[in-house]
Amino acid sequence: MMDTLVAALRSLLPGDSVITDPVRLRTYECDGLTYHRATPGVVVLPGTAEQVAQVVRLCNEHGVPFVARGSGTGLSGGALPREDGVLIVTSRMRAILEIDLANRRAVVEPGVTNLAITEAVRDRGYYYAPDPSSQQVCSIGGNVAENSGGAHCLKYGFTVNHVEACEIVTPDGDLVTLDRMDPGYDLLGAFIGSEGTLGIATRITVRLCRAPEAVTTVLAAFESIEQGGQAVSAIIGAGIVPAAIEMMDALAIEAAEAAVACSYPEGAGAVLIVELDGPAAEVERQFAQLRELCANAFELRVAAGPAERAAIWKGRKSAFAAVGRISPAYIVQDGVVPRTSLPAVLAAIDRLSAEHGIRVANVFHAGDGNLHPLVLFDDAEPGAGERAEVVSGAILDLCIEHGGSITGEHGVGVDKSRYMPKMFSADDLDTMQLVRCAFDPQGLANPGKVFPTPRLCGEVPGVRKGVHPLVESGKAEQF
Numbered sequence: 460m461m462d463t464l465v466a467a468l469r470s471l472l473p474g475d476s477v478i479t480d481p482v483r484l485r486t487y488e489c490d491g492l493t494y495h496r497a498t499p500g501v502v503v504l505p506g507t508a509e510q511v512a513q514v515v516r517l518c519n520e521h522g523v524p525f526v527a528r529g530s531g532t533g534l535s536g537g538a539l540p541r542e543d544g545v546l547i548v549t550s551r552m553r554a555i556l557e558i559d560l561a562n563r564r565a566v567v568e569p570g571v572t573n574l575a576i577t578e579a580v581r582d583r584g585y586y587y588a589p590d591p592s593s594q595q596v597c598s599i600g601g602n603v604a605e606n607s608g609g610a611h612c613l614k615y616g617f618t619v620n621h622v623e624a625c626e627i628v629t630p631d632g633d634l635v636t637l638d639r640m641d642p643g644y645d646l647l648g649a650f651i652g653s654e655g656t657l658g659i660a661t662r663i664t665v666r667l668c669r670a671p672e673a674v675t676t677v678l679a680a681f682e683s684i685e686q687g688g689q690a691v692s693a694i695i696g697a698g699i700v701p702a703a704i705e706m707m708d709a710l711a712i713e714a715a716e717a718a719v720a721c722s723y724p725e726g727a728g729a730v731l732i733v734e735l736d737g738p739a740a741e742v743e744r745q746f747a748q749l750r751e752l753c754a755n756a757f758e759l760r761v762a763a764g765p766a767e768r769a770a771i772w773k774g775r776k777s778a779f780a781a782v783g784r785i786s787p788a789y790i791v792q793d794g795v796v797p798r799t800s801l802p803a804v805l806a807a808i809d810r811l812s813a814e815h816g817i818r819v820a821n822v823f824h825a826g827d828g829n830l831h832p833l834v835l836f837d838d839a840e841p842g843a844g845e846r847a848e849v850v851s852g853a854i855l856d857l858c859i860e861h862g863g864s865i866t867g868e869h870g871v872g873v874d875k876s877r878y879m880p881k882m883f884s885a886d887d888l889d890t891m892q893l894v895r896c897a898f899d900p901q902g903l904a905n906p907g908k909v910f911p912t913p914r915l916c917g918e919v920p921g922v923r924k925g926v927h928p929l930v931e932s933g934k935a936e937q938f
């Protein structure tokens with residue numbers, strides 16, 4: 460079946476757009492979370508929305524699963540390919556199709572990188588607000604699939620708050636447009652963050668923001684992460700809503716220094732990056748308050764201009780990649796806890812680290828309690844990966860116990876699907892599955908992601924006993 464499908468794909472797409480060479484396929488075996496790997500059956504690189512639709516139709520005709528992939532920077536295994544399926548890579552679809560400043564929006568293809576939108580409009584006083592740390596390379600299509608956030612999501616919200624419309628290829632190969640202004644169900648809202656299970660975005664209309672009148676970026680160094688946490692609570696408690704509040708602990712700082720020489724204050728147990736933006740008078744007033752609220756910091760740096768602002772952000776933006784300087788492998792999580800629970804959860808993470816002999820570097824969006832613990836291990840050491848998995852899972856359990864979530868912006872993917880029943884009831888999961896089945900009754904769009912125990916569409920909710928009749932007859936396959 461796969462041979463027949465590959466032949467059909469080659470007749471549809473240019474010769475260099477269909478990859479079957481085993482060595483080249485290895486390039487696509489994982490996303491940014493390298494702990495999970497699978498070599499795709501075949502990789503295709505379409506150049507147009509219609510080509511994406513035709514590929515999906517072929518997959519439907521042959522009953523072959525498909526997975527969409529952008530730049531491959533995801534951190535939950537959301538773009539993990541299927542060995543028996545097609546990986547549809549949208550990286551060649553990277554045109555900015557329209558910039559409409561009068562209506563403050565831009566229309567882009569899914570392969571356009573996040574930062575490229577801002578670069579296209581910056582000199583005219585606009586920018587695109589969502590800014591994942593990987594914004595230089597991550598693609599808008601992937602941002603839509605995962606509902607990505609970034610450092611400035613505290614004030615400006617996530618991708619879903621900045622997308623006005625999406626042209627998508629549905630799981631059965633139709634090209635349709637979902638618009639925020641459409642009456643009835645919020646299908647656009649359901650699609651954004653669905654991790655490729657409801658279709659593939661091929662044309663995205665994003666909202667542009669006016670550049671703020673003033674920006675002040677502050678780096679505060681504390682002797683301990685507890686002191687930094689107290690400052691975060693004080694800032695939010697004072698009614699200040701900064702554009703961003705980011706924190707890094709000593710181990711994360713060590714990694715960043717080794718990687719990019721960010722020159723953060725020596726001896727810091729934690730650094731806090733606070734960015735204020737808006738009308739100049741408001742920023743000035745908030746900065747005066749901030750100085751008082753960070754009185755227990757042993758050093759306070761204020762960026763004098765864009766270059767110093769970039770220097771302050773350099774260490775934080777490089778944190779995930781930087782840990783490669785101090786560890787050969789790592790697992791990153793993105794659980795969320797209420798801000799008031801940060802001290803207790805961070806202390807518990809320290810205990811887990813000591814108990815299992817696994818180092819954990821903490822980098823997080825402190826303002827909204829979105830943790831990014833980097834669980835470090837040596838994959839050449841027998842059992843180290845398993846211990847890291849235990850610590851990683853225990854951190855998610857902590858987040859749930861404290862009234863938080865298993866993911867803030869990285870998505871569930873394959874990495875966190877088994878934790879879904881700990882956060883959601885069986886009825887909740889049944890409802891989510893019904894939505895998925897409404898879009899994808901054949902179960903071919905990114906199967907095996909998000910849901911811990913996927914069922915065939917059409918089954919009665921509840922625990923299935925025995926083999927499904929369609930599976931037994933060979934007419935369907937359960938993924």
